[in-house]
Amino acid sequence: MAQTAAIVIRGPRTPASAMIGFGLIWAFLILFVLYPLTRIFYDAFANEAGRLTLANFHEFFTDRYYLRSLWNSLVLGVATVITTSVIGIAVAFLIIRYEFPWRNLFSYLAMLPMILPPLVGVLGFVFILGRAGTVNVLLMDWFGLQTPINFMYGMQGVLLVETLHLFPFMTLSILDSLSKVDPSLEEAAQVMGANGWRRFRDVTLPLTTPGYVSGALLVFIWTFADFVTPLVVGVQDLLAVQAYLNIVQFVDRRIFRMGIVISALLVVLAIVFVLVARHYVAIKDYSSLAYSRVERRRLGPVARWLAVGFLALLMFASLLPQAGVVLAAVGKGWSLTALPVHYTLDHFRQVSLETPRFIVNSLLYSGLAVLICLAIGVPMAWIMARTRTPGRGAMDALTTLILAIPGTAIGIAYIRAFHFPLPGIDVALTSMWIILPLVLAVRRLPYTVRSSYSSLLLVHKSMEEAAENVGAGKLITFRDITAPLVWKGILVGAIFSFIMSIQEASATLFLTLGGWEMIPFGIFTYYIAGSHSQAAALGVILIVLCAASLYVVNRVAGARVGGLFG
Amino acid sequence: MIRTSKPSAFVLTTLLAAAAPVAAQQIENELVLITPVARTLTDPALAEFAKYAREKWNVNVKTSALAAGTPVAYGRIVEWKGRPEADIFWGGESALFDKLAEQKLLAKLELPKSVVDSIPDSIGKPKPIPLKDPKGYWIGTVLEPYGLVYHPRLYQRLGIEPPKDWDDLLNPKLKGNVAQCAPTRSSSSHATYEVILQRDGDEKGWAWLKRLGGNTGIFTARSRDVPAVVARGEFAAGFAVPSYMAFEDRLAGHDIKFVAPKTAWITPEPIGILAGSKRPRAALAFIEFMLSERGQNMAMERGVFPITPKYRVQGKPGSQAEMAVEFTGGLRSYFDVDVTNIYDDDKAQARYEQVNSQFRKEIESVAEELKRK
Numbered sequence: 001m002a003q004t005a006a007i008v009i010r011g012p013r014t015p016a017s018a019m020i021g022f023g024l025i026w027a028f029l030i031l032f033v034l035y036p037l038t039r040i041f042y043d044a045f046a047n048e049a050g051r052l053t054l055a056n057f058h059e060f061f062t063d064r065y066y067l068r069s070l071w072n073s074l075v076l077g078v079a080t081v082i083t084t085s086v087i088g089i090a091v092a093f094l095i096i097r098y099e100f101p102w103r104n105l106f107s108y109l110a111m112l113p114m115i116l117p118p119l120v121g122v123l124g125f126v127f128i129l130g131r132a133g134t135v136n137v138l139l140m141d142w143f144g145l146q147t148p149i150n151f152m153y154g155m156q157g158v159l160l161v162e163t164l165h166l167f168p169f170m171t172l173s174i175l176d177s178l179s180k181v182d183p184s185l186e187e188a189a190q191v192m193g194a195n196g197w198r199r200f201r202d203v204t205l206p207l208t209t210p211g212y213v214s215g216a217l218l219v220f221i222w223t224f225a226d227f228v229t230p231l232v233v234g235v236q237d238l239l240a241v242q243a244y245l246n247i248v249q250f251v252d253r254r255i256f257r258m259g260i261v262i263s264a265l266l267v268v269l270a271i272v273f274v275l276v277a278r279h280y281v282a283i284k285d286y287s288s289l290a291y292s293r294v295e296r297r298r299l300g301p302v303a304r305w306l307a308v309g310f311l312a313l314l315m316f317a318s319l320l321p322q323a324g325v326v327l328a329a330v331g332k333g334w335s336l337t338a339l340p341v342h343y344t345l346d347h348f349r350q351v352s353l354e355t356p357r358f359i360v361n362s363l364l365y366s367g368l369a370v371l372i373c374l375a376i377g378v379p380m381a382w383i384m385a386r387t388r389t390p391g392r393g394a395m396d397a398l399t400t401l402i403l404a405i406p407g408t409a410i411g412i413a414y415i416r417a418f419h420f421p422l423p424g425i426d427v428a429l430t431s432m433w434i435i436l437p438l439v440l441a442v443r444r445l446p447y448t449v450r451s452s453y454s455s456l457l458l459v460h461k462s463m464e465e466a467a468e469n470v471g472a473g474k475l476i477t478f479r480d481i482t483a484p485l486v487w488k489g490i491l492v493g494a495i496f497s498f499i500m501s502i503q504e505a506s507a508t509l510f511l512t513l514g515g516w517e518m519i520p521f522g523i524f525t526y527y528i529a530g531s532h533s534q535a536a537a538l539g540v541i542l543i544v545l546c547a548a549s550l551y552v553v554n555r556v557a558g559a560r561v562g563g564l565f566g
Numbered sequence: 567m568i569r570t571s572k573p574s575a576f577v578l579t580t581l582l583a584a585a586a587p588v589a590a591q592q593i594e595n596e597l598v599l600i601t602p603v604a605r606t607l608t609d610p611a612l613a614e615f616a617k618y619a620r621e622k623w624n625v626n627v628k629t630s631a632l633a634a635g636t637p638v639a640y641g642r643i644v645e646w647k648g649r650p651e652a653d654i655f656w657g658g659e660s661a662l663f664d665k666l667a668e669q670k671l672l673a674k675l676e677l678p679k680s681v682v683d684s685i686p687d688s689i690g691k692p693k694p695i696p697l698k699d700p701k702g703y704w705i706g707t708v709l710e711p712y713g714l715v716y717h718p719r720l721y722q723r724l725g726i727e728p729p730k731d732w733d734d735l736l737n738p739k740l741k742g743n744v745a746q747c748a749p750t751r752s753s754s755s756h757a758t759y760e761v762i763l764q765r766d767g768d769e770k771g772w773a774w775l776k777r778l779g780g781n782t783g784i785f786t787a788r789s790r791d792v793p794a795v796v797a798r799g800e801f802a803a804g805f806a807v808p809s810y811m812a813f814e815d816r817l818a819g820h821d822i823k824f825v826a827p828k829t830a831w832i833t834p835e836p837i838g839i840l841a842g843s844k845r846p847r848a849a850l851a852f853i854e855f856m857l858s859e860r861g862q863n864m865a866m867e868r869g870v871f872p873i874t875p876k877y878r879v880q881g882k883p884g885s886q887a888e889m890a891v892e893f894t895g896g897l898r899s900y901f902d903v904d905v906t907n908i909y910d911d912d913k914a915q916a917r918y919e920q921v922n923s924q925f926r927k928e929i930e931s932v933a934e935e936l937k938r939k
Contacts, residue, residue, distance in 0.1 A: 065931035131783075132720075132799035147742075153784055234784035236748075236930075245751055245787065248638050252919050255750060256641070333819025336719055336799035342819065415645055431651065510642070513651050514598050514630035525633045530604060530794040530814055 018474055021379060022389070028376055032442050033398050036413035037267075043416075044264035048253060056261040065237065066262070073224055073239040076158060080223040081216050083163040087314065088170025088215065094311065095171075096178050099296040100304045106311045108551075113318040114168040115546035117503045117520055119527060120539030122161050122232040124321025126152055127328050129160075134324075137338045157233040162226065164318040166219045169496075173215025177208045177454070210454045217277045218447075221270055221403050227506070239266055244408050244506075263409035270403060322543060328536035347537035354522065355541055362518040362545070365437045366501035370448075372441035373497045377448030378490060382478060384449075385456035386464070403446040407506025414439055415510055433516045439507050444497040451496065455489025456482070499546055519545070593623055594845035597852055599631040600639045600652040603835065604790065606814040607868045608633075608656075614864050615855045619848075627848055635788050636662065636753045643671055643840060650840040653849040659753050660696060660704060660836045661915045667703035672838045674702050676850065681857050684874045689832065689900060690907030697834045697873060706834025707856045708870040709900050712758050713826035715793045716803040729803055731827040732762060735778055742783040742937070745792045745804035748930060750922045752789035757831050758805045759921060760914040765829055772928060779929040780936040797822045807833070808894060813869030816893050817886070824869075824894050831909040832900060834873060869893055875901035 047053045060066050094100070095107045116124070128134045129151040136148040151157060185207070189199045227244040230236065236245065239262055246259025299307055329347055331340025380399070384392045402410075418429035429435050459482060467477040483490075505520035512521045519542045526535035597615075601608055612629035619627045632651075634642060636658035643655060643666060655666070666672045685706060688694035697706040716729055726739050735744055749756035763771035783801050786792055792804035797815035808824055815822045837856065839849045855861045862872050866879045869890040878898040881887030891898060914921075929936065 065926060068931075126800065127798075130798070130800050231787040234786065236785055248635070248641070248751075252750065252922055254919060255922065333821070335717070335797060335820055336723075419645070419647070419649070428649070514632060526605075528633055528635070528788065528790070530790045531606075531818070532794055532798070533818060 022383070025376055025380060025383075025395075026391070029395065029398050032438060033402060036410070036417040039417045040260060040267075040409055040413045041264055043257065043260045048257070056257060057265075059258065060261055060265065066239075066242065066258075069237045069239050069242050070265075072155070072237050076155065076162075076238065077220045077224045079159055080162045080166065081220050083159065084167040084170045084219050085212075085216065087163065087167040089174055089212075091167065091311070091314070092171045092174035092178060094307050096175055097297060098307065099298045100307045102308065106315070109315045109319075110171055110311070111168050111550055112315075112322070112547065113165055114172075115499055115503070115543060115550060116165055116321055117505070117523060117539055117542050117546075118165070118226065118228045119232070119505060119520070119523055120325050120536065120542070121165055121321045122229045123328070123527070123532060123536065123539070124324035125157070125161055126232065127324030127334075128320045129157075132336050134338045137336060141338070152233045153235075154233065155235060158230050158235055158238075161229050161233075161321075162219075162223045164321075166222060167318075169218050169222070170212075170215040172496075173211045173218070173454075174208060175211075177211025178204075210457055213277050214450050214454050217274060217403075218450075220273065224270070225266065225407075227408070247408050247412060260409070260412070266409075271397065274403065325536045325539045325543070328533055329540045331533070334533075347533045348540075351522070351526070351534050351537045351541070354517070355519070355538065357515075358517055358519045358522045358538070359541070359545065361516060362502050362520075362542075365433075365440060365516075365518060366498055368437035369440035369444060369501045370494050370498045372437065373445050373448040374490070374494060376441070377445050377493070377497075378452050380445075381449045381452035381456055382482070385453050386461070386482075399446045399449050402442060407443060407504065408509065410439060410443060411507040411510030414507070430511065431513070433513075435511055436508055436516055436518070439511060440501040440504055441497075443504060443507055444500050447496040447500065448490070448493040451493030452486065452490045455486035459485045495550070498549065502546060502549075503542070592847075593619060593625055593627070593851045594848040595625050596628045596845055597654070597848045598629075598652040598845075599654045599656055599852075600634055600642065600840075601631055601654075601656040602634060602636040602639055603657040604814055605631070605633065606817065607865065607870065610864055610868065611856065611861070614860065615852050618855050618860065619851065635790075637751075640666070644669070646671075646840075648842045650842055652840060653843040653845045654837060654839055654852060656707065656837045657833075657835050659757060659833065659911070660699070660706075661911050662753070663699065663704040663836045663838050666838070667699070667701065671841050672703040673841045673843065673846065675705060675839060675853065677702075677705065677854065677857075681854060684857070684876060686875070686901075690905040693907045693910050695832055695834065695905075695907050695909075695911075699836075704836040704838040705853065705857070706873045707837050707853075708835050708862070708865045708873055709832050710808050710835065710870045711826035711830040711832050711894075712754050712761070712805065712807050713824055713830045714803060715796050715806040715822055715824050717796050717799050717801075717821060718823055719821050720799050720802045724802060728823065729825060732765075732829070735803060736774070736781060738781075740781050740802055742781070743802035744778065744781045745784050745786055745795050745801040746778070746782050747786045747789040747792055747805070749925050750930075751787060754789045754807050754833075755805055756918070756921065757833075757909065757914065759925070761829055761831050761909050763921070764908050764910060764913065772924065775925075776929060776936055779933055780939050782933070782937075785930070785933070793822065808869040808890075813890060813893055816869070816889065826894065826897075828906055829908050831907060832905065835870070866890070871897070871900050875899065878902070 044056060045052050045054070047055065091110050095103060095110065126133060130136070131148040131150065131153070133152075135151070136145070139145040140148065151160070186199060186203050189195075189203045194202060225240050227238075227240040230238050230241050231244075235241065243259050243262040243266060246255045246262065248259075298304075327340055328334060330343050330345065332342035332344040332346070334340040380395055383389055384396055414435065415430055418435065421428050463485075464477050464481055467481045468474075472480065502518070503520055504518075505524050508518060508521055509524060512518070517525075519538060523535045523538045523542065526532075526538060597612070599608060599612070608631045612631060616627050616629055619625050632639075632642075639655060639658070640662050643650060643652075648671060650671075655663070655672075663672065682698065682702075682705065685697050687698065687700075688696050689709070697709075699705065714729055714732070714735070718728060720743070721728055724739050724743065726737055727734075729735060747755040749759040759775060762774055765771070766774055784795065786795065789805070789807065793806045793815055795801050796804055796806075797818075797820035799821075806824065813824070816824075837853055839846060839853070843849055856865070857873070859877065862874070862877050866872060866877065867881070867886040867890065871879060879887050879891055880898060897903065
């Protein structure tokens with residue numbers, strides 16, 4: 001099989017257009033990923049004079065604080081994977097396998113936490129659960145609590161926010177693979193006498209592993225690279241936070257360089273994680289010839305209400321920050337009371353002058369970014385999953401790198417790499433707005449590639465080979481056979497990319513110039529300027545925008561395949 | 567090439583300005599600031615300036631401000647390497663402006679002599695704080711102290727008197743209730759650390775700062791997060807600068823007050839034009855506007871103080887200007903009072919990185935242990 005593919009690629013039937021496409025993908029990757037990264041690595045291994053040195057890394061590994069940050073980041077990442085796994089898997093199984101009241105409503109609600117813009121989300125949690133948040137104020141006023149309970153300021157706060165924000169990513173990944181597991185396999189296991197736990201362990205689990213591992217990886221790396229959440233709750237001994245804080249203070253050049261060094265280290269570590277995970281996913285051949293129509297089981301009365309209760313409680317907790325954000329957006333001078341005392345629409349009025357431009361910019365740049373992601377990412381996934389083309393390992397390594405790099409580092413890398421007048425037009429790329437969709441696309445490319453890749457793994461090669469045997473070329477086979485079978489996975493990846501792009505506020509932070517502001521940049525500048533209420537008002541607008549896009553996509557997908565949730 | 571061509575073009579325009587005043591009165595129709603100063607000050611400043619430009623030159627200036635903390639703004643200007651995406655750098659510590667001028671990243675200000683002369687050379691004793699650059703690369707715009715903010719209602723709950731001096735932050739009842747930004751992250755916080763170190767000397771100063779670390783409930787990412795968390799009552803007190811949003815919270819209806827201890831350092835909020843700016847005339851016009859009576863009045867309504875003895879913060883009862891006076895404890899002009907300054911910026915800049923390292927080692931990395939003491 002492998003040899004056939006290799007022959008097809010190199011053989012006379014390979015159309016020139018495929019080769020050009022292949023070349024274009026590589027040109028894109030080299031120019032917009034490899035070249036700026038080289039710049040970061042160069043900085044990490046260089047001193048102020050520009051000479052190569054290992055002193056920076058020596059400083060890192062002899063500094064107790066940095067080492068503690070490294071350890072904390074690992075622990076936090078693993079802890080978040082565990083908590084999101086428990087919740088995410090439970091939700092996925094309930095939604096896809098069982099019938100209970102309001103199942104469809106819950107399946108939509110379960111996606112909502114995902115569209116919580118990171119900065120606004122944690123602010124929302126603080127409004128409700130902070131030291132002067134609603135819960136503590138009620139406890140103090142009603143029950144005479146003396147010292148407020150510390151829900152938020154510390155590692156526990158970060159874990160709480162990450163868990164409730166990220167479990168839908170786990171749910172989505174599991175749902176995608178689970179909906180393709182052929183129930184006949186499970187039935188067969190049942191007939192053979194394997195039931196309950198045994199059936200789950202021997203049949204269901206291995207079949208959903210690729211989806212689970214990519215979900216877990218996503219959660220782990222997201223937590224690992226998130227600096228905003230810990231910052232708001234005052235946790236600074238994490239690697240990503242150290243990288244960000246060191247980079248954004250430019251005055252002390254030595255600390256600045258350590259930020260670059262830590263970023264480079266984050267990259268190296270993430271390569272290790274992804275390599276481990278990829279190896280695990282790649283060694284088995286998960287294939288299914290058909291999407292399965294899953295028969296949902298009715299739950300008994302007690303179990304049914306337990307399921308509804310669990311989901312309702314979970315949704316209540318995960319939607320707390322949205323409630324906090326909305327309250328903060330309409331509250332005036334809200335402090336030390338359970339709910340705002342005075343209400344106002346001033347914050348919306350203040351932001352409304354600028355938001356139309358923010359919204360247009362957000363939609364335009366994120367839309368373009370998704371198109372770039374699809375144009376580059378889907379063919380990349382296909383090359384990796386289906387061909388033996390030389391260099392696909394390197395291609396994979398590159399997308400891995402992207403996943404790993406903190407956005408701030410990418411922003412800096414782009415400024416350093418592209419701030420020179422381009423020959424011919426005498427304008428630097430950093431002075432053209434196209435750099436924003438470009439950097440967004442690069443940042444979110446891995447989501448598209450990974451989701452397309454894991455979907456492709458589930459489509460058996462034999463179908464594509466059959467098409468090729470009757471004379472269809474690679475492109476036609478892809479269009480007529482592969483794409484229709486995997487478009488659901490690709491769509492999920494595109495939604496990820498879009499929602500993540502429209503919420504991105506780290507790489508773009510350094511690159512945005514006047515007139516290019518997207519909503520998260522607006523939120524960030526209001527937050528930076530200390531205007532939390534205006535930040536919250538913009539946050540509400542972004543949440544509404546994302547919820548609407550999610551709903552539209554859900555409807556479009558629903559008309560064709562009965563909803564993203566099978 | 568860029569560095570030499572732009573300033574010479576700039577010199578040319580100023581020469582033309584001297585020769586043909588009518589032609590020089592046209593300014594460019596765009597202006598971009600990069601600034602740590604809060605939007606509550608920059609937004610009205612830019613809006614008023616746009617009005618002024620329409621009246622004076624009949625030009626519609628499209629204005630915008632890139633909000634960035636002082637270090638970030640400084641870093642971006644350095645990264646731009648003389649091809650700036652903004653025209654004006656406004657706010658922060660004058661030492662950074664000197665550093666930029668050394669790197670030839672600031673253009674010389676061609677301001678009328680009367681404007682420059684209206685601003686005293688310095689303020690404060692025994693260490694005078696420069697209010698303008700003798701070499702002419704930057705000039706002060708407004709005065710504001712690096713002091714303290716606190717939440718009066720939370721203070722009441724905790725059963726303690728409002729703070730008056732730095733030492734009040736060490737009250738054991740404030741344990742876990744102080745918010746501060748690390749000096750490694752914020753130049754204004756760094757300056758306040760230096761005030762303590764220079765007031766008490768190294769040994770006692772660091773002991774003081776460690777005790778403060780023990781009372782600290784949060785290290786924020788930026789200095790202006792401190793008033794933000796204090797305004798909401800999440801924490802009770804911390805270091806702050808009025809226009810870095812502290813007054814903004816007061817305006818937004820929050821219960822928050824500011825106090826400048828006697829030894830608080832005062833910043834002149836320097837302003838300068840970036841070398842290679844594409845809009846040098848609009849930039850210069852903006853600076854002149856800020857130093858005019860109209861500009862100073864606009865700023866005085868935002869909780870900051872005039873840069874010249876010519877004006878005092880004053881308004882009708884209940885006006886925003888009077889609210890600012892109340893917020894900052896009754897002061898109307900720094901030229902009305904004797905300003906004590908013990909902060910030596912040269913000394914601070916010379917050991918900037920050393921203080922950062924010592925903070926990291928003795929406070930940041932052992933913050934948990936300090937809290938338990």
